[in-house]
Amino acid sequence: MLSLTSVSAGYGSFQALFGVSLEVPQGEAVGVIGPNGAGKTTLMRVISGLIPLREGAVTLDGQPVGGLPAHRMVEQGIAHVPENRRLFARLSVEDNLRIGAYVPQARRRFTEQLAWVYGLFPRLKDRREQAAGTLSGGEQQMCAIGRALMSKPKLLLMDEPSAGLAPLVVAQVFELVQRIRAEGLTVLIVEQNVQQVLDVVDRAYLLEVGSIKLAGSSAEFKENSFIRRSYMGL
Amino acid sequence: MDPYLIEAIINGILLGGVLALLALGLNLIFGVIDVVWIAYADIVMCGMYVIYFLYVEYGIPLPLTCLMAIASIAALGVVVHLLIIAPVLNSAPINQLLATGGLLFFLQSFATLLFGTDFRNIGVRLPVLEIATLYISFSRLIAFAVGLIGAVALYLFLKRTYIGTAIRAIAQDREIVGLMGVDQRRIYLVTSAIGGALAGLAACLLALQYDVHPHIGNTFGPVIFMICVLGGLGNMIGGFIASFIISQIIAIGGYYANTELSYVLAFTFFIVLMFVRPRGIFAR
Ligand SMILES: Nc1ncnc2c1ncn2[C@@H]1O[C@H](COP(=O)(O)OP(=O)(O)OP(=O)(O)O)[C@@H](O)[C@H]1O
Ligand SMILES: [Mg+2]
Numbered sequence: 001m002l003s004l005t006s007v008s009a010g011y012g013s014f015q016a017l018f019g020v021s022l023e024v025p026q027g028e029a030v031g032v033i034g035p036n037g038a039g040k041t042t043l044m045r046v047i048s049g050l051i052p053l054r055e056g057a058v059t060l061d062g063q064p065v066g067g068l069p070a071h072r073m074v075e076q077g078i079a080h081v082p083e084n085r086r087l088f089a090r091l092s093v094e095d096n097l098r099i100g101a102y103v104p105q106a107r108r109r110f111t112e113q114l115a116w117v118y119g120l121f122p123r124l125k126d127r128r129e130q131a132a133g134t135l136s137g138g139e140q141q142m143c144a145i146g147r148a149l150m151s152k153p154k155l156l157l158m159d160e161p162s163a164g165l166a167p168l169v170v171a172q173v174f175e176l177v178q179r180i181r182a183e184g185l186t187v188l189i190v191e192q193n194v195q196q197v198l199d200v201v202d203r204a205y206l207l208e209v210g211s212i213k214l215a216g217s218s219a220e221f222k223e224n225s226f227i228r229r230s231y232m233g234l
Numbered sequence: 235m236d237p238y239l240i241e242a243i244i245n246g247i248l249l250g251g252v253l254a255l256l257a258l259g260l261n262l263i264f265g266v267i268d269v270v271w272i273a274y275a276d277i278v279m280c281g282m283y284v285i286y287f288l289y290v291e292y293g294i295p296l297p298l299t300c301l302m303a304i305a306s307i308a309a310l311g312v313v314v315h316l317l318i319i320a321p322v323l324n325s326a327p328i329n330q331l332l333a334t335g336g337l338l339f340f341l342q343s344f345a346t347l348l349f350g351t352d353f354r355n356i357g358v359r360l361p362v363l364e365i366a367t368l369y370i371s372f373s374r375l376i377a378f379a380v381g382l383i384g385a386v387a388l389y390l391f392l393k394r395t396y397i398g399t400a401i402r403a404i405a406q407d408r409e410i411v412g413l414m415g416v417d418q419r420r421i422y423l424v425t426s427a428i429g430g431a432l433a434g435l436a437a438c439l440l441a442l443q444y445d446v447h448p449h450i451g452n453t454f455g456p457v458i459f460m461i462c463v464l465g466g467l468g469n470m471i472g473g474f475i476a477s478f479i480i481s482q483i484i485a486i487g488g489y490y491a492n493t494e495l496s497y498v499l500a501f502t503f504f505i506v507l508m509f510v511r512p513r514g515i516f517a518r
Contacts (some may be wrong), residue, residue, distance in 0.1 A: 048413060070412030079413070086410045088403045099403050102396055103415035151415060 001026040001186050002047070002078075002155055007056035007066075009046040016042040018210045019056065024155065029177065029187040031197045031218070033231060034207035040190040041083050043207065044159045047188070048080035049073040060155070075103050079153035083160055083190075085144040089133025093124055093143055096132045100150030109152060117146040120179065138169035145176065156180065158189040162196070174200050194231040198222050206231075237367045239489055246485025248374040250478035251381030252439050253454070257461045257473035258385055259432035265405040265468035266425040269319050269330045273338035274433060275455030277314070280341060281307040281437025282446035286354050296358065304434035311430020312423055319426070320419075338451070345448035353445035360442065377439035384435050385474065388428070397424055405468065457484075457497075460504045466514025476515065480504075 002024040009017045016039045024030045034040050045051045047058060049070035058066035065076050073080075079100075088096050097117060101110045118125040121142040127135060132143055141161055148156060158177070162170040170193060177200045181187060191197035198204060198218045206214035206227065214224070221227050228234040260274050271277070281303050288299040314337065322333050360372040392398035400416045401424070408418060444450065461480050465472030480500050487496025511517060 050409065050412060069417075071415045071417045074413065074415035082410060082413065086407055088406045088410075090406055091399070091402060095399050095402070098396070099399050099411070099414045099416070102400060106415075107396060147414070 001061055002188065003059045005057045007046060007058065008054045009042055009051055010054065016210050017046065020212055022205055022212065024186055024188050026186055027184065028203065029181050029189065029201040031201035031204040032188070032190045032207055033194050033197065033204060038207045039210040040207055041159055044080060044157050044190060048078055048157055074151050077154035078157065079148035079151050080157040081144050081148045081159060081161060085140050087132040087140055087143055090131055092129050093132050093135070094128040096143055096147050097150050100147035103151055106151045113150050113152055117149055121146055137165050138172060141165065141173060153185065155186045155188065158187065160190055160192060162191065162193050170196065241368055242485045242489035243482065244368065244370060245374060246482040247478065248378040249485060250481035251378035252436055253458060253461060253481055254474045254477035255381045255384050255432055255436045256458045257465065257477050258388060258470055259429040260458060260462050261468055261470045261473045263425060263429040265470070266401055267319060267422050270334065271429065272331060272334040273341055275451030275458060276338050276341040277307060277310060277430065278433045278437045278440065279345060279446065279448065279451045280310060281434045282441045282450065283345065283349065285437060285441045286356055286446055289356050300438040303437055304431050307434030307437065308427045308431040311426040311433070315422060315426035342448050342451065349448065351447060353447045355445045356441050358442055373442040377442065380435065380439055384432065401425060457500070460501065464504060464507060464515055466516050469514060469516055472514055472516035
């Protein structure tokens with residue numbers, strides 16, 4: 001479904017990604033792991049069009065989409081749950097969800113999408129009138145994921161959805177990822193909780209200083225001694 | 235109580251309606267685009283000239299004139315954004331101030347060049363209402379009512395529509411709205427058009443009460459900035475409330491002393507409050 005070929009990107013004179021190639025097949029969940037500053041967020045941002053593509057190609061269902069601005073990427077079916085959630089803190093929960101359905105194809109199905117998201121996250125329904133900034137960390141993450149789902153995406157990008165959450169809530173977030181997969185969505189997820197993410201993805205990539213160092217199935221990653229030592233503390 | 239004092243208070247409330255409209259426009263633009271339109275009052279001045287010429291020179295009926303003025307000033311708002319704001323959107327704030335400040339001088343000089351410094355009046359004389367022992371100017375009453383209707387309409391637009399929600403969201407996080415499918419440049423244009431339309435509407439209301447001349451913006455421009463800063467720049471509700479506080483100070487000051495002194499009073503109040511609450515009375 002999503003395919004990156006030799007993608008490079010950066011900020012000003014600083015290059016953060018060096019020729020990254022990656023595949024996310026239809027219906028699968030793929031994880032990207034790597035140390036702080038490896039370029040994981042940059043990778044997500046270049047896919048969703050928040051920063052320009054410098055070199056290489058991005059295709060979605062065979063169509064070239066590389067270099068489109070973010071608002072056009074959403075129309076193509078890519079939704080991005082950004083690092084640190086980035087909710088509109090002073091807007092209500094429901095307004096956050098409403099803006100998630102901004103693109104024309106999503107507006108038409110607003111009512112059913114909203115019912116679907118409230119079905120996935122009943123807590124959000126209870127708090128629909130509340131300012132999003134007053135939610136607990138776990139609820140905010142639900143709201144951020146719900147907001148992304150409102151656009152009825154084909155591909156969901158998630159950047160460290162478990163960051164900053166209590167262990168119990170982290171487990172809930174990974175449960176959620178599985179439920180979203182069960183709904184038929186394709187997922188690309190960046191995580192620092194390596195052990196837990198490998199339990200929910202089919203395949204994984206290791207990104208270090210802007211390059212892919214390792215690719216394989218999640219089973220291969222779990223058995224790889226380097227991954228076990230450096231990223232799972234085993 | 236002295237009926238003249240009651241009249242002054244009522245007039246203060248009525249004046250607040252128009253000021254609130256302008257404070258809303260300025261705050262909306264600042265909140266969304268993060269640029270202060272220094273020349274906002276002068277854009278209102280342009281609207282008053284449009285009304286004067288359409289109504290007096292071309293004899294177009296007043297309601298139609300008003301609609302045309304609102305539409306043309308909305309268009310002017312878009313032009314100002316495209317020509318002046320968009321190129322300096324990512325520049326230092328001082329450059330943005332210089333650009334919109336430059337527009338102020340440009341508009342005032344251009345109006346002087348075209349129309350001279352004559353004071354022009356559209357010559358619409360609306361009745362003065364006599365309620366009990368009070369005299370209330372009908373044109374002020376209309377200005378107040380229309381000002382409030384404009385504010386409510388804006389509120390509903392921002393609350394109930396997708397574009398309105400995008401406008402409120404972009405004021406909080408201008409990058410992430412892109413991930414929602416919002417084209418920021420388009421929202422900036424819509425916001426500039428709304429800001430212009432509000433200025434055009436205010437021009438209609440002011441043209442009923444005041445003569446137009448190239449420097450009329452100087453008489454109320456500073457007051458609007460004071461109101462916006464007092465309410466907290468970008469805080470629309472704060473600006474709305476501050477409009478009525480300032481208009482009361484001006485009106486009651488005018489009753490006890492005179493209009494000039496009442497402006498001095500209002501600015502003194504402003505300066506003192508800026509020391510006490512530098513981020514506006516309603517800062518969180
Ligand atoms: N806006 C920016 N301007 C300049 N450099 C940046 C910017 N954002 C990130 N970088 C740099 O790009 C590199 C990759 O950053 P990125 O945020 O993609 O890392 P990451 O893998 O997501 O890290 P983390 O695990 O801490 O989230 C880092 O060296 C970072 O300092
Ligand atoms: Mg990151």
